[in-house]
Amino acid sequence: MMPMEEALERLLSQVTSLGRTESVTTPLARGRVLAQDLVSPLDVPPYDNSAMDGYAMRAADVAALGGEGAVLPVSQRVAAGSVPQPLQPGTAARIFTGATVPEGADSVLMQEQCEAIADAADSTGATRSLGQVRIHGPLTVGLHIRRRGEDLRVGQPVLSAGMRLNAASLGLAATAGAAALTVAARPRVALFSTGDELVLPGQPLGPGQIYNSNRTTLHALLLAMGCEVRDLGIVPDSLEATRAALREASKDADLILSSGGVSVGEEDHLKPALEHEGRLDLWQIAIKPGKPLAFGEVTSTGGRTWFIGLPGNPVSSFVTFLLFVRPVLLRMQGATQLTPRALPLPAEFTWTKADKRREFLRAKLSDAGGLQLFGNQSSGVMSSAAWADGLIDLPPGATVAPGQVLRFIPFNELF
Structure with a gap:
């Protein structure tokens, strides 16, 4: 299995900035990536x-x-x-x-x-x-x-290209008199799920069917990353339907994102479909949850559209998006900070199930500032992600004792 760092390096070495920019009024630029340095045209404050x-x-x-x-x-x-x-x-x-x-x-x-x-x-x-x-x-x-100029001086850099804009940075831009900012254009992402067992929420469930939660989760994550999302729905489990979905998605998308169908079973059609419509690398990543990851491109329609296929289990899909799709989308927007910051925090639990893979455990911050673990860490238990405040990044083969300092990635660093 491939280490996570190697897989991420391979992804980011192939994906480049889209290079498209647009001007957005400053109050509406939250979450966007700044494409052009902002320099102060005045002293702030302009007088004592x-x-x-x-x-x-x-x-x-x-x-x-x-x-x-x-x-x-x-x-x-x-x-x-x-x-x-x-x-x-x-x-x-x-x-x-x-x-x-x-x-x-x-x-x-x-x-x-x-x-x-x-x-x-x-x-x-x-x-x-x-x-x-x-x-x-x-x-x-x-x-x-x-004093005049104690916050900003004329000609001083205010905000740097490549940063994601938050409310405080927008307030600083407004302080410098910027009514609009030049930001990276939103990546266009085509989203679909595969699986005959999937049903949209609100529809009745038949025998052997489940509701499609991944579509909702991934759509929300894409919006949080500043993307324009084209939702293609659920693609039936057939080679022809999968190929047609890829061609349709590639017409106006920068990235095609799917969940499910990235294994090598008889009903997993993404691999042969991508091989017909472009190319595909199918990787087994040494992480848990989320081992299978597909990466490739669709070229059959004359252009080049990147493709990432995530596993079908809901927590696996959620975690692999945060670990792999998020930095790809940031790279497409020219962001300079691609990796989230982690906090060293003490465990308030015991973990004896050492795994050979690198694990990402769903955990919550306690009132005492320690980490509490959700009881069921199965990749199919989405309630663990909804309950949690972030992910514990646990090295391969590690166990945990109370008080042990762990690497914790808060969700507010990832969304």
Whole structure:
């Protein structure tokens, strides 16, 4: 059997970036792969501004008046979006969060440490100034001031091509003024399942039939990877139907993805079908679940469409998608980070069933930060994947004792 690393290397050595790009408005680019570096056209923030509601002043003016307890007249009021006047010496400016710090001010004291003193009314009942402020807190130069360019500088790289965009990176792009981003076009994926025993959810089950869960799982995973999905449904177990499905799928797809029919039984027709319509490599991967994996291409229609065939057992199909199809789709989109990050976490279970293959066990994080194992690790038990928070990557021949540190890949690194 082929080690997982070798199989993945073979896959990625043949698949290249599609090279297609499109412009997408920034709020809609979540999960897409950035195709063009974003460079900041401005300083962020573009001016010194207040991090607090309070009073802007000179620290030296307060020190000259004895520090805490000093009283300064208020010379102006500065709201966010307004343009302040230079600060008059010996005065303070009432200021609000995000407002431009007046020229000459070097600190902001939050309003909770200030006491506003209103001016007395004159004979007409009107007040002629903005009052005074008494200082009730320590003051240092730079206090509560967000400096111009402390987040981004003009010409500074903001986001790099090849990264998958999340909500925080989109917020950063918007901070730099980017209304749209150039991203990799969505890979076009044709999806089908094989098997006369499969029935769509909602239809009645006949003798020997089961509901097709793989189609739903894989469709959801493809959407999470930013793909355009063309669902071709269930293909009957015949060589002619399988060949026809491959030709139809290859017309406008970058990748054909199937589940089931990748073994070598008499009713497994993908191997001869691919050999007629293009080429196929059928690999036995040294992992559990998910040993059989098919990889090839359809060329009979004049183009070149990649094909990956996953095993039919639902957990095997789910896991092999995450381990093999996910990095292929990322490579097609020009992503730079293809492998998920793993966490070292302690086991809260015992595992004595050492296997010669590398195992991917479904596990959940406990409130104590350890790993709990689903009781039934069968490749046909999809409830193990729905229950879990991620996969334990267990080396061949390994057993597990409580407290042993294991390599855990969270699902939020994979979806």
